[in-house]
């Protein structure tokens with residue numbers, strides 16, 4: 001309890017500090033900052049479904065993410081069907097996938113078409129590994145988590161890639177193509193728990209000018 005109160009107090013201090021630095025009155029940017037600072041992983045959900053409109057909002061937020069060379073190498077599998085979600089669990093994947101009313105599987109294209117370096121103008125593009133796919137899809141995943149929080153939903157990032165025992169059954173069950181990799185699975189639902197956001201502010205991690 002003490003830790004929760006201390007955490008909440010530290011968080012409030014961070015928000016107030018951020019607002020004070022920004023001299024501006026309560027504004028949309030304050031709301032964005034507060035949303036970022038108060039997001040926390042939610043792992044318990046009520047039975048209430050997530051609406052189609054909410055799911056679309058989450059996906060729009062995901063697809064607004066930055067990506068290297070603006071390749072947008074992402075795709076999504078949205079699963080609300082309880083039988084499919086239960087099958088994932090029987091295949092040894094996280095039990096939250098059955099408990100949340102919706103899961104969003106964030107997938108990345110692991111290859112891209114590109115002309116080789118020093119290739120002539122008229123060279124055909126070739127399929128090469130896209131070294132940035134997981135970074136790009138991580139930005140997507142965080143955007144979705146933040147959007148879920150702003151809608152009053154609860155969500156958590158659960159790892160899929162790089163663990164073969166997690167991604168192999170997911171790929172098989174959901175029919176994900178060979179060169180596409182599920183990076184993260186986000187269970188989303190209406191929160192059935194209210195954990196305090198963690199205070200992660202560690203000034204000692206910052207080096208100004210030089211390490």
Ligand SMILES: Cc1cc2nc3c(=O)[nH]c(=O)nc-3n(C[C@H](O)[C@H](O)[C@H](O)COP(=O)(O)O)c2cc1C
Pocket residue numbers: 039040041042043156157158159197198
């Ligand atoms: C790459 C990554 C993988 C994660 N995998 C899992 C997971 O498999 N299961 C889980 O319950 N949480 C997972 N998490 C959530 C973290 O445990 C959580 O973000 C961390 O404890 C910080 O808590 P917070 O999200 O409430 O700030 C993952 C987070 C990240 C970024």
